[in-house]
Ligand SMILES: CC(C)[C@H](C(=O)O)[C@@H](O)C(=O)O
């Protein structure tokens with residue numbers, strides 16, 4: 001089992017180090033190979049996703065990814081910015097299915113800005129299509145407008161698109177995930193305005209015929225953004241496109257108040273996957289040893305389950321994480337009165353001990 | 356002063372009736388003319404925005420709009436569905452600037468799913484561009500994919516676009532609005548992925564040079580969706596495109612817990628405007644006399660201020676609405692223990708009395 005370890009920038013190196021310790025504490029044989037990505041790779045090789053890093057990722061069974069980005073790269077040309085590494089990995093590895101659980105841990109209910117009764121017990125799964133939509137659609141660029149409100153003016157444009165097989169495969173992923181959960185899928189679209197999402201809705205409805213045991217509901221994206229705030233527990237599996245999924249999955253993770261706890265997985269058709277915390281590189285706290293490694297550790301658990309076929313090991317990690325929370329250990333992002341504040345390394349060590 | 360009154364569908368007729376009573380109770384001379392729109396217009400004339408309704412709206416100084424839509428029209432071809440009336444009015448009247456305040460009334464803090472300390476005192480203004488972006492961009496439709504992941508497959512597509520003058524004019528609107536408030540504008544984009552929104556960001560930055568007294572911050576849309584949940588009071592004016600604005604303004608209004616209280620205004624370059632509640636047609640409670648008319652009544656106040664140049668009358672209405680809240684009157688959507696539950700007509704009558 002070969003794992004490409006790509007720590008990236010900011011807190012990435014610190015949190016990935018702890019996840020690696022946890023993996024190494026399991027009685028499993030992994031080949032772990034580390035490479036630079038993001039800003040760190042740009043500094044060393046002049047590109048956020050060097051060929052060597054991409055090749056390593058392609059040859060591995062799974063990628064354990066930290067985070068990329070720092071304000072200091074904001075002025076670079078877009079193709080050289082750290083986040084292009086993520087987009088490149090998604091594209092070249094064909095990671096079309098992004099799993100973003102939004103779970104509210106009982107011990108952390110108080111960390112949410114929402115009232116406890118609204119979020120306690122929250123357990124929803126956002127499935128975001130990750131290689132299509134307006135993220136990659138061509139043509140895109142700048143030009144002189146030939147029609148519209150101001151013909152002759154400078155304009156910029158992008159193309160949103162989805163093909164039938166792209167929607168079909170992500171719909172299958174969502175229905176199959178719902179089967180293992182509460183058997184409800186909410187497909188989020190904007191069919192009242194967009195051709196792309198009328199098509200999306202039609203195709204999801206068609207695929208649904210193969211899953212009569214799963215309930216399908218359609219919801220407009222604006223309404224979904226509202227219902228996540230109003231009654232998030234009404235959702236089970238949410239499936240949507242790349243752009244809407246970007247927005248809604250971040251909104252959903254913030255509802256829990258503890259984004260430092262939330263893992264994510266991005267899979268391709270061969271179950272190769274990229275695993276990363278839902279949060280970013282947090283350059284403001286990088287190097288201080290205070291970042292929460294649990295989202296990355298839980299991402300490693302997802303990796304064991306989805307790409308490495310080690311469900312027992314995945315569960316061991318998840319149980320260990322619950323145990324350290326029960327022990328009252330908290331990094332600063334989830335700390336509250338009556339709990340014990342610990343740093344990144346101590347939290348990692350506690351998980352290893354609890355294994 | 357000519358006002359086109361377009362009640363529409365569902366609770367639209369009930370809530371607009373109350374707003375009209377409030378307008379008539381002012382000592383002002385209006386010419387009010389009512390017309391069908393949405394599903395009601397489709398039933399009568401076979402089109403959700405008949406020519407006669409459009410002409411009336413174009414000739415009026417302002418449009419007082421209720422709401423459109425009902426599940427029973429879901430099966431109609433898209434061009435005949437009720438919401439096309441809204442899109443048509445925006446387009447034909449050139450209503451490019453949408454104002455969506457998200458305000459948390461002190462008496463209604465408890466109605467929010469967010470903790471009181473997070474939202475009490477909330478007063479933010481979302482300014483959404485309303486006639487551009489992927490809502491109207493051409494080309495759009497269905498075709499056979501020639502490239503992408505599945506060449507040869509059926510696909511659907513849309514075009515996102517913004518021209519420079521479109522972004523400039525909405526940026527001016529935002530900076531000018533911020534000047535009258537807390538002098539901070541957050542421009543929401545997705546410049547890390549979209550050409551359109553890198554351009555948006557560049558143009559907003561350029562326009563900002565004319566407003567050195569206003570602070571400008573740029574934020575990615577996914578982060579904005581999170582920050583609205585985490586710390587909504589950090590925002591003052593938020594300006595963004597049509598699609599992101601659709602999502603974020605609905606999310607923001609739901610934060611307050613009392614979307615039944617929130618008005619909106621959509622203005623063109625001549626200050627003609629369409630005024631409507633932020634909520635929808637709520638077919639489930641239509642005809643029951645329980646809908647909250649306050650968002651529509653407050654929309655009428657915005658109309659007096661923005662399009663009819665009657666700021667004192669606008670303030671009288673807003674003061675009257677605060678008074679009925681202070682009296683403890685509540686429609687069911689905002690009712691809580693210790694307050695008095697009233698219906699649509701009683702609430703309207705109470706506002707008239709409080710004038
Ligand atoms: C960094 C950015 C390109 C990326 C995205 O928009 O997909 C990020 O927001 C995410 O959700 O992983």
Ligand SMILES: CC(C)[C@H](C(=O)O)[C@@H](O)C(=O)O
Nearest residue numbers: 192193222438439441442601
């Ligand atoms: C009905 C629909 C077309 C409309 C929109 O998306 O603009 C609505 O959601 C709104 O925000 O007014």
